[in-house]
Amino acid sequence: MPLELLDPLAGPTVDEKDYLWTLNFGPQHPATHTTLRLILTLDGETVVKAVPDIGYLHSGFEKLGEDLDFNQYVTIADRKNYISPLANEIAWHHAVEKLLGVDLTPRCKYLRTICAELMRLSDHLLCIGAVALDLGGFTAFIYGFIEREKIYDIVEHASGQRYHTSYTRVGGMQYDVGDDWIAKVRDFVKGFPKAYADITRLLNKNRIFIERTKGIGYLSKDDAINGGATGPVARASGVVRDVRKDEPYLAYKDFDFKVPCSTAGDCYARYIVRMREMEESIKIIEQAIENLPSGPLNLDFAGKATLPDKKAVYRSIEGLIQHFEIIMPNRGVPAPVEEVYAATESPNGELGYFIVSDGKHRAYRARTRPPSFIHFSLFPQLIEGHQVSDVVAVLGSLNIIAAELDR
Amino acid sequence: MTVLESLRSRLGAEAELSYSEFRDNHRVVVGARWAYAALDHLKNEIGYDMLFELTCADYLYYPDAKDRFGVVYGLLNTRTGERLLVKTWVNEPDPALQSVVPLWSGANWLEREVFDMYGVRFEGHPDLRRILMPEEFASFPLRKDYPLRGRGERHNFPVLARADG
Numbered sequence: 001m002p003l004e005l006l007d008p009l010a011g012p013t014v015d016e017k018d019y020l021w022t023l024n025f026g027p028q029h030p031a032t033h034t035t036l037r038l039i040l041t042l043d044g045e046t047v048v049k050a051v052p053d054i055g056y057l058h059s060g061f062e063k064l065g066e067d068l069d070f071n072q073y074v075t076i077a078d079r080k081n082y083i084s085p086l087a088n089e090i091a092w093h094h095a096v097e098k099l100l101g102v103d104l105t106p107r108c109k110y111l112r113t114i115c116a117e118l119m120r121l122s123d124h125l126l127c128i129g130a131v132a133l134d135l136g137g138f139t140a141f142i143y144g145f146i147e148r149e150k151i152y153d154i155v156e157h158a159s160g161q162r163y164h165t166s167y168t169r170v171g172g173m174q175y176d177v178g179d180d181w182i183a184k185v186r187d188f189v190k191g192f193p194k195a196y197a198d199i200t201r202l203l204n205k206n207r208i209f210i211e212r213t214k215g216i217g218y219l220s221k222d223d224a225i226n227g228g229a230t231g232p233v234a235r236a237s238g239v240v241r242d243v244r245k246d247e248p249y250l251a252y253k254d255f256d257f258k259v260p261c262s263t264a265g266d267c268y269a270r271y272i273v274r275m276r277e278m279e280e281s282i283k284i285i286e287q288a289i290e291n292l293p294s295g296p297l298n299l300d301f302a303g304k305a306t307l308p309d310k311k312a313v314y315r316s317i318e319g320l321i322q323h324f325e326i327i328m329p330n331r332g333v334p335a336p337v338e339e340v341y342a343a344t345e346s347p348n349g350e351l352g353y354f355i356v357s358d359g360k361h362r363a364y365r366a367r368t369r370p371p372s373f374i375h376f377s378l379f380p381q382l383i384e385g386h387q388v389s390d391v392v393a394v395l396g397s398l399n400i401i402a403a404e405l406d407r
Numbered sequence: 408m409t410v411l412e413s414l415r416s417r418l419g420a421e422a423e424l425s426y427s428e429f430r431d432n433h434r435v436v437v438g439a440r441w442a443y444a445a446l447d448h449l450k451n452e453i454g455y456d457m458l459f460e461l462t463c464a465d466y467l468y469y470p471d472a473k474d475r476f477g478v479v480y481g482l483l484n485t486r487t488g489e490r491l492l493v494k495t496w497v498n499e500p501d502p503a504l505q506s507v508v509p510l511w512s513g514a515n516w517l518e519r520e521v522f523d524m525y526g527v528r529f530e531g532h533p534d535l536r537r538i539l540m541p542e543e544f545a546s547f548p549l550r551k552d553y554p555l556r557g558r559g560e561r562h563n564f565p566v567l568a569r570a571d572g
Contacts, residue, residue, distance in 0.1 A: 055539040062524075063548060067555055098430050225457050225485055228513030239485060246488040247431075337470060338429050341460065341481060341492060354479065356464045365464040369481075377516040406539055 020048060023388070027056045031134050031392040034402030036376070038391065045387045050380045057406040065366025070096045070333070071307065071326070073366065075166045080368065080404040082163070083126050084119035086155065087346045089168040094249060095342035095353035100305050100335055102171050106293040109251040111173060114185065114288045115155070116250065116344075117281040121192075122151045123347030123399070124232075124274045124281075131271065131396035132203055135212045140202045147195045150188050157181050170333070171306030172298025185289050192282055200275065213267035217382040217394035220265060227381075228374045231349025232277060233398060235261045236269040243345035255287045267397040305333045326361075333361045341369075348372060348399055372404040410453060410491060411435065417448045434492045442495040443505040446480060450510050455482035455491060458507065461517035463525045467551040476502050476527055497527055506532040524549035 026037035035056040041049040061080065065073050070093075077092035078085035090112050097104065104112075129144035152162045158177050159167035167174050203209050219229065224237040234241060242259040244252040260276035262269040299306045307326055312319030325331045335357040343352035349371030356365035375398045382394050411426040414435065418424065422445070423438030437445045449455045460481030466472035474496035482491045497504060506529035507514045518529040519538040526547040529535060537544065544560065546553055 055537075055541070058539040060548065063555060101430070223512075226512050228458055228511065228517075230459070241485055241488070339432075339434075339464075340430055341432055341490075343459075350459060352460065352481075354460065354462055354481075356469075358469050364469060367460075367462045367464070369460045369462075373516065373520075374513060377513065 019043070025391065027053075031395070033130055033396075034400065034405075036400060036402050036405065038379075040388065040391070042388065045389075047383050047386055047388060047391065050383045050391075052376060052379055054376065054402075055406055057402045059403075059407065061407040062366055062368065065363050067362065069329075069362040070170050070335075073363070074168055075164065078164045078166060080370065080407060081123075081346065081348060081351070081372070081401045082403055083399075083401055084123040084347045085164055086115045086167060087119040087123070087344070088351065089166065090116050090250075091342075091344040091346060091351045092353055093168045093170060094344050095340065095355050096170055098342040099338065099340045099355050099357055100170065100333070102299065102305050104171065104250075105296055105299060106251070107295050107297050108172050108299075110288050110292050111177065111297065112168070113251045113255075114285055114292075115158075115167070117284045117288075118151050118154060118185075120281045120347040121278055122148050124278050127347075127396065127399040128199065128203075128271060128274055131213070131267075131393065132209065134392040134396055135209055137202065137206065137209060140199050143195055143198050143202070147188075147192060150191070154181070154184050154188060157184055169298070169307050176297040182289055182292065185285065189282060189286050189289065196275075196278060196282075203271070204275075210268060212390070212393055213271060213397070216267045216386055216390050217397060218266050219378065219382060221263070223378070223381065224265070227378045229349070229378060230374070231345065231347070231371055232270055232273045233349060233375050233378075235259065236273045237265040238263040243343050243350055247343065249342075249344060251288065252284075254291075255284045257281075257284050267393050270397040331361075334359055335361065343369070346371065348401070348404075349375065368404075368407060370404045370407065372399070372401050373407075376400050376405055410449070413453060414445055414448060417452075418444055432492055433490065434494060436494045436496075439495045439497050439504060442478075442493070443507065446482075446493060446507055446510060449482055449491065449493070453484075454486065455484050455489075457483040457485050458511035458513050458517075459483045459490075461507075461514055461521065463521045463527055463549075465525060465549065465551045474498055476525055478504060478521065478527060480507070501528070502526065503528040503530055505530050506535075508532055523547070526550070 020041055020043055023040045023042055025040055027035045037053040039051045039053060040047050061076050064076050074089050074092055077088045080088050125144035125148050129141035132140035155165055156162045158181055159165040159174060219237045221238040224234045224239050240261050245259055257280040260273050262273055308319040308322045313323045326333060337357060337359045339356045341352055341354045343350050351371060352369035354367040355363045358364040383391060411424060415424055418441045422441040425436045427434050463476055463478045466475060466477055476497045477494050478497060480493040482493060506518055516538060518532055521527050522535055523537045523540050524547060
């Protein structure tokens with residue numbers, strides 16, 4: 001076969017942007033921490049385009065909400081954002097109680113507020129620890145986890161479960177807390193500032209941490225509002241909004257606390273906002289635990305919506321009948337034929353439930369407004385133009401929890 | 408001037424507008440043909456600058472429901488903290504609405520989710536694909552006529568064999 005000479009002067013025939021290459025990130029990658037996938041288009045080390053691909057953890061939680069009754073669904077609710085399970089339970093029953101028109105007892109409001117703020121600490125500690133871990137600072141992660149362990153102990157003491165507590169019920173909680181629990185929370189409040197100071201000293205002036213987070217993943221105020229961002233992500237971009245202040249629920253209007261905000265809008269600002277929020281949370285817990293009202297925790301079961309105390313179930317016929325009325329699948333508490341949206345400030349942002357009720361004791365439609373889902377949709381615009389190694393910094397600063405993202 | 412009066416003066420009397428309240432929720436219902444104009448007015452004239460929620464419910468077995476899908480837009484004014492839920496009805500065989508992505512970029516994934524779960528199409532959406540379910544999935548799982556335990560799709564998913572196996 002005769003050899004053919006190639007024309008050395010012919011220009012490249014390939015597509016102009018052929019030097020771009022595609023990197024698959026996830027769904028199983030240690031730095032995603034959860035199951036999510038990104039398809040990154042790279043120019044060298046710069047991310048030109050990021051396309052998230054989600055749905056790997058989709059489990060039909062909203063469909064299940066149409067099958068399980070108001071009390072049962074709490075076991076699904078706390079599996080959404082499993083970093084702060086109790087906050088999800090509180091959000092769910094907050095919406096159900098709004099639908100039923102139930103007003104809680106003062107003790108229950110305070111107790112739920114304490115639980116919600118403990119969950120905020122737990123969530124922020126993990127988020128900050130994980131960002132630090134991904135950026136090379138292992139120690140802050142461990143310091144955070146020591147404190148989270150104490151929070152687990154407190155929650156276990158109250159509910160009997162460390163993780164998926166299923167602690168709230170319509171009109172109250174599963175169990176009341178005693179003086180030993182209060183002492184435990186007091187101990188935690190006393191010990192927390194030391195751990196907080198340790199994390200602060202490790203990260204706030206750490207040159208590597210600052211250089212890898214400052215100016216990375218900038219979100220402007222307009223984009224935050226237009227994109228639907230809430231919680232620490234929005235507050236770090238200058239959106240001064242907090243459901244706890246703007247539409248006070250539970251006992252939040254009784255307490256003195258501030259809402260930390262920033263206008264920088266980058267990963268470092270989100271980190272600082274979360275750190276400052278923890279200071280405020282500790283203040284709220286301290287005020288709530290010192291002023292915890294005595295009196296009944298749950299509403300009187302004659303109000304029909306609340307499960308009676310187990311003592312009443314076993315020792316009185318009224319209690320037993322009421323228990324059956326709520327538990328049996330063909331009975332149940334009737335709800336108004338209405339629709340309601342109720343929002344709470346979860347650690348990650350606004351966690352709301354939209355419930356459509358057809359009058360039965362289960363929701364006709366139980367929609368979650370998941371903050372992770374909405375924040376992750378902002379991710380492509382945050383990462384564009386940054387480097388591959390910044391992907392984990394931005395992901396961590398948004399605190400994406402895939403179980404809540406995919407539901 | 409209330410929100411309803413403002414909308415009525417903008418859209419005219421035939422826009423099937425109604426207003427109701429429940430607990431602290433304020434709700435407006437608007438006909439599907441006027442939905443985009445109403446949302447545009449609410450955003451640009453009245454100042455509801457954030458879309459915090461966009462979802463849907465299937466009213467197939469709902470008592471006294473005349474229409475099938477109720478699409479709900481949750482609007483928030485970040486300056487005053489006011490919320491408004493705007494609902495519009497769409498029906499089979501071709502449930503479709505105009506996309507609100509030009510108004511709020513945050514609507515992008517939320518509309519994809521509604522499309523994925525209910526099959527409501529959003530015209531003018533930049534990338535209307537399934538988001539949570541697999542691309543080849545044929546049904547719309549949150550519709551009321553879709554069974555809770557599925558239709559056996561899991562058993563028909565293709566299984567990838569190991570290359571060396």
